[in-house]
Amino acid sequence: MTALLDTGLGLFGQAALVGFVTFLRIGAAMALLPGFGAAMVPMRVKLALALAFTAVVAPAVSAAVAPHTGTVEGLLTCLATETMIGLSLGLLLRLMVLALEIAGTIVAQSASLSQMFGSGGEPMPAISHLLVMAGLALAMMAGLHVRIAGVFILSYDALPPGAFPGAGIVRTWSIGHIAHAFAIAFGLAAPFVLASTIYNVALGSINRAMPQLMVSFVGAPALTLGALVLLAITVPPALTLWLGTLDTLLADPFGAPG
Template identity: 35%
Template structure:
């Protein structure tokens, strides 16, 4: 439908408000999405991605987006609701991604690498270098397998499930987050399971050696063996760990609201 130049002053506020709603949902999700929401990505790039995705979605979604309300309080509620939906989708996607660095964090403690800690943006706290390396490896796997596109598709489809201006399902959202947290911890323990078992066997062996050979300096003998053996076991199992994590991430990301 052709738009007369005289109609632009009337349509521009509605278009601007509709675009703002799309930016709020997309931008809030992009802050947490695995791969696209990593702390290493500059803020300018994230803002550019947000505006680009919003510009792609807005023409399609514009007819279904609410008109600018007369009351400012209602506008604030609409914006807050869109931000809540975006944060919810982003959090569900982020939780499964955190399982991999969480498992690597366990490994760092088991392998005796916890003495060298550095700031890990994924957790917002100090972590082992191993956890950071494995976490970045997971990001590479996400991009290599194309799984980073699933949350974006979920954002586009979320407007059919959670239309803009509708009530935010707080109860269902909270339940989904709790389930996702439990699943993330379970996946992390599953990935770290072989190392936990190996660590228990290793510590039991050291205990027996200290009893059988009391004069042996067990700590000085054990630490190099612990690090070398753990890294060797990691080299053998890392491909399987990434495979299990990728399958779990594919299942979770493929089940996001809107897909």
């Protein structure tokens, strides 16, 4: 009985160490994950979510993690490497939310809607809040939690535990995804930029033709109304396009962006 108990305690201790090393990566990523790492989510909820993801991921990656839990040096090394890898993964996925925030900022500046609808939470224009909340709700309904768990499991093949990723690989990977996020943001906001440019050019031409007309009193309400109509028309397909891009990223998070 004593030998059986010792064996059970040994297995439990090994499982606890594997869970701890896995938690290092997941806990660091949890601070930046879309939706789960938002500022409005309480810290206790984030901790519970990190433990839940750890319970799901740890059994699938125990073979890769276990060799690094046998020594104190291995655990200390994992304390640094896993935290860095987790932050890198969280930032990669967070870029998709930042793309919506940037798109909302461009829309707000182009359409004079910066102060409408109110705002709260993280500092950003109100249109950005609208796009981010709608995008995250759409992603959650599409099973974002399941896809993120899959990304964590795949990350142990692409970024093995106990080793820092190469600086050149991280630089190329991060710059590519950051540029891709800006491209997505401008693509989503392009209809508003184009419509605003055409409208202001037309308004300037009218002002030159009829200097006595108070174009600011006529143009500002029309610009706001047109922006609201364009927002209602373009946001649903834009969010669908964004969700497809997010699905592509989650399917191959370690490949070239595009």
